[in-house]
Amino acid sequence: MTVLLILSVDTSGKTASCAIAEDGLLLGYRMLYTARAHSQILLPMAKELLSETGHTAQDVDLFAAADGPGSYTGLRIGIAAMQALAFAGGKHCAGISTLEGLAWNLCGREGVLCACLAARKDLCYCAFFESSGETVRRLTEDRILPAAEISAQIAAYAQPVMVIGDGADLLKKEALCSFHAAPMHLRSQSACGIAMAAMHAEPQQPEELTVRYLQEVKIG
Secondary structure: OOOOEEEEEEOOOOEEEEEEEEOOEEEEEEEEEOOOOHHHHHHHHHHHHHHHOOOOHHHOOEEEEEOOOOOHHHHHHHHHHHHHHHHHHOOEEEEEOHHHHHHHHOOOOOEEEEEEEEEEOOEEEEEEEEEOOOOEEEOOOOEEEEHHHHHHHHHHOOOOEEEEOOHHHHHHHHOOOOOEEOOHHHHOOOHHHHHHHHOOOOOEOHHHOOOOOOOOOOOO
């Protein structure tokens, strides 16, 4: 399938974002750091962005969403929204790792990338990638690891490593290795990264889209 128009969302953390891309061109992007529930702002944000770019949901060929790791409730909201729009239009979806989306934020930088998000206590969600300056290649699977172990892995690389995500703050506290932190405007989860990764992903049926979670969900 040739993807023409992508609507992507990321609701994995404290930011809510959506993006519209067409044949590799970013048509529009919205990101909001918010204390409000993603369910209150995501669909209105997406609808407004579609309208401002001269499109409707019916024009979208692929609906992409971050599918984890991250906030379980937030992820479910983003996935449910993209599923609903895809079902309504008979379109495809793409579930993208939150960490892979982060790595694509820095795809223009050559070298090793460490996508790292704070989880709980001294644990982080983490995955390593390598960027050619144009595309991103995965080096490790998504994992949840102690910050000290991630620092040791960064130190083991024979080249500078760029860390993307709020886990960089926790790694700095460990002070076990030196690394470069991504700049402010590229550090957070972003629907732009999700869109770029979705361009290289295998399309899914809406019912195949599901949350991938790296730690046990506690109920009750």
